[in-house]
Amino acid sequence: MNRLSQSVEPPRVLNIEDLRRAAKRRLPRVVFDYIDGGAEDESTLRANCRAFETVTLRPRCAVATPVCDLRTTVLGTEVTMPLILAPVGSCRLMYPRGEEAAARAAGEAGIICALSTLSGCRLEDVAAASGGPMWYQLYLVGGRDCALGGIERARNAGFSALIVTIDTPVAGFRERDLRNGAKELLSGNLGAMLPFVNQILVRPRWLVAFLADGGLMKFENVVIPGKGPMFYADVTAALEQSVVTWEDLKWIRQAWNRPIVIKGIHTAEDARRAVDIGADALVVSNHGGRQLDGVAPTLCVLPEVVSAVGDRIEVLLDGGVRRGGDIVKALCLGARAVLVGRAYAYGLGAAGGAGVARAIDILRADLVRTLKLLGCASVAELDRSYVDVPADWLKE
Ligand SMILES: Cc1cc2nc3c(=O)[nH]c(=O)nc-3n(C[C@H](O)[C@H](O)[C@H](O)COP(=O)(O)O)c2cc1C
Numbered sequence: 001m002n003r004l005s006q007s008v009e010p011p012r013v014l015n016i017e018d019l020r021r022a023a024k025r026r027l028p029r030v031v032f033d034y035i036d037g038g039a040e041d042e043s044t045l046r047a048n049c050r051a052f053e054t055v056t057l058r059p060r061c062a063v064a065t066p067v068c069d070l071r072t073t074v075l076g077t078e079v080t081m082p083l084i085l086a087p088v089g090s091c092r093l094m095y096p097r098g099e100e101a102a103a104r105a106a107g108e109a110g111i112i113c114a115l116s117t118l119s120g121c122r123l124e125d126v127a128a129a130s131g132g133p134m135w136y137q138l139y140l141v142g143g144r145d146c147a148l149g150g151i152e153r154a155r156n157a158g159f160s161a162l163i164v165t166i167d168t169p170v171a172g173f174r175e176r177d178l179r180n181g182a183k184e185l186l187s188g189n190l191g192a193m194l195p196f197v198n199q200i201l202v203r204p205r206w207l208v209a210f211l212a213d214g215g216l217m218k219f220e221n222v223v224i225p226g227k228g229p230m231f232y233a234d235v236t237a238a239l240e241q242s243v244v245t246w247e248d249l250k251w252i253r254q255a256w257n258r259p260i261v262i263k264g265i266h267t268a269e270d271a272r273r274a275v276d277i278g279a280d281a282l283v284v285s286n287h288g289g290r291q292l293d294g295v296a297p298t299l300c301v302l303p304e305v306v307s308a309v310g311d312r313i314e315v316l317l318d319g320g321v322r323r324g325g326d327i328v329k330a331l332c333l334g335a336r337a338v339l340v341g342r343a344y345a346y347g348l349g350a351a352g353g354a355g356v357a358r359a360i361d362i363l364r365a366d367l368v369r370t371l372k373l374l375g376c377a378s379v380a381e382l383d384r385s386y387v388d389v390p391a392d393w394l395k396e
Pocket of ligand 1: 034035036048086285287289339342343
């Protein structure tokens with residue numbers, strides 16, 4: 001076991017917040033804040049986490065549950081637990097070949113990993129590293145032909161579902177990135193970079209690893225016809241020109257004959273539209289509070305969405321999951337599984353694949369313990385009777 005792997009072992013790292021602190025120690029501020037931050041006042045980011053505190057558990061005591069069954073299926077795929085690694089862009093800034101490291105940890109744990117379009121590693125290499133179930137997340141950056149190229153490559157590489165993110169018509173206003181000089185550092189202009197380089201120089205271990213990994217990545221899965229992979233600095237402008245509309249979802253449905261997951265559902269109305277266009281699953285998600293600040297926390301919206309769509313589509317949730325008990329609460333309110341973004345990105349930033357594996361282990365151990373304390377033998381048995389929910393969340 002190397003030094004970094006040891007650094008995320010217990011008792012040093014017992015929970016996701018410990019991984020967050022470890023990531024903060026290893027990463028330059030500009031990279032840590034890219035993971036940790038949210039849009040504008042970050043009120044939705046905080047609310048996502050707090051919503052889990054508002055729902056309380058109703059245990060059945062004096063019940064023996066010697067074994068707890070965490071297994072479930074998501075879109076027909078058998079998984080060892082109801083946890084999915086969410087698409088997180090630019091993982092290669094967090095750790096060398098970061099997307100491959102995360103996918104490998106997910107594959108070893110028997111859970112699904114969703115790869116972002118904005119990945120630094122080629123999707124074929126990530127699929128090969130994983131060996132487990134993989135989903136490909138689609139942004140239309142680079143235009144339709146470019147997206148079709150990505151879709152074709154994802155199909156050939158064996159990705160089993162396409163996850164289309166619909167809440168990014170423009171990048172959210174992430175003030176920490178601006179204050180840290182993310183734009184200047186990407187500009188390649190030494191004069192502009194100079195006021196911001198100190199935060200990088202004080203993290204020499206990260207810097208050496210970053211340079212050994214080839215330095216600033218390109219987006220290997222966004223291949224612009226006639227030009228090649230998209231440059232990192234071009235992404236913000238490209239995102240603004242690549243709004244996904246319900247019309248686009250129709251041609252995406254035609255172009256991809258495996259399951260489609262729509263990510264970024266905030267309301268019952270959009271959930272019904274997702275059903276109408278033939279999606280197979282949806283993710284109640286506000287992008288972890290990174291897009292429109294001031295929207296409701298996802299856990300709070302979940303009952304409304306579940307009652308709007310019934311069992312016509314699988315409902316997933318992300319946003320604010322930091323404990324196994326949070327997963328239990330989301331399942332009690334009707335989610336089939338949850339996605340986590342920051343929980344594993346902190347692990348990746350702290351210690352690469354070992355940190356991601358540690359994040360998954362923490363959530364798995366939490367989940368088993370919470371089920372035992374609840375007196376519930378399996379995730380399949382979780383329902384509303386195990387939680388108390390604020391009455392105004394339950395508008396039918
Ligand atoms: C650093 C970072 C990068 C992200 N990049 C993407 C992305 O490229 N595509 C996407 O659909 N969502 C992206 N997300 C959003 C996640 O998929 C997910 O919705 C969110 O992280 C869930 O909230 P949580 O971080 O509280 O778990 C990103 C999130 C983070 C933290």
